[in-house]
Every structure is written in C-alpha cells, then in structure tokens.
Amino acid sequence: MVGQKSTGSARLAQRIDEYVGQRIRERRTALGLTQEQLAAALRISYQQVQKYETGSNRVSAGRLYEIAKHLNTDVGYFFQGAEPDAPSEPLPHGGRNRTTIELVRNFDQINDTTIRQAVSGLVKSLTSRKHINMSA
Numbered sequence: 001m002v003g004q005k006s007t008g009s010a011r012l013a014q015r016i017d018e019y020v021g022q023r024i025r026e027r028r029t030a031l032g033l034t035q036e037q038l039a040a041a042l043r044i045s046y047q048q049v050q051k052y053e054t055g056s057n058r059v060s061a062g063r064l065y066e067i068a069k070h071l072n073t074d075v076g077y078f079f080q081g082a083e084p085d086a087p088s089e090p091l092p093h094g095g096r097n098r099t100t101i102e103l104v105r106n107f108d109q110i111n112d113t114t115i116r117q118a119v120s121g122l123v124k125s126l127t128s129r130k131h132i133n134m135s136a
Helices: 002-030 035-042 046-054 061-070 075-079 094-108 113-127
Strands: none
Touching: 002 046, 002 075, 002 094, 035 046, 035 061, 061 075, 094 113
C-alpha cells in the first residue's frame, strides 16, 4: 500500500510539473518571447527551458521565482487553474506556438491604435466562429 501511495504522489507531482511547464510556455508565448530569449535572460540553455516547459525537468522554487520575474507575473500564476485530480491536457504543438509568437510580434509592430483594435476584433471574431472550416 505504501508503494501505491508514493506512486500516486509521484504521478500527481509529474502532472503538476507538466502543468507548471505549460503555464510557463503560455506566458512566454503570450509575451512573444522565444525559448532562446527566456533562456538568455535566465542564463541557462534553451534546452533547459524546453525541459521545464514539457515537465521533464522540475523547476525549483528559486528558478520559478526568476522565471516569474522575467515573465512579469507572480509565482502563483503558474499554479492558477491547477486541478490535481483532473487529467493533464497535452501541451500545444511547436508549430502553433511559433505562429502565436510571430502573430504577437507582428501585432506589437502596429502603432496605429485604430488598426490594432480592428485586428484584435478580427481575431476575436474568427475564434468565436469555431464552426466555420478555416482550412477551405
């Protein structure tokens, strides 16, 4: 029984590690940063950031504090919405993240407020129309 409990605890810890990693990736992507840029700010390799984001390496408390600082958020952000009993969701695909980063960077280059609002409205409109086949 003790072995079963520790195995369950290990699985729970792994799911939390994966969730925190997913939240790091989401925040980094939302800010338009690459893994390389975050790694440079943290003075670690981009491969280490990648391992944190996939949950294959656990993020220490001190490192999570540094990550939060560089991503302009508080440490609690990485745990918001974590439900230990819920099944973990798969991490987004790399191509989708690259597209998101590119979109954020390009959007950031728009200086005209009216155009920024129009683009934002367009994107919101497209995401609310999920029943439309966008690949056609």
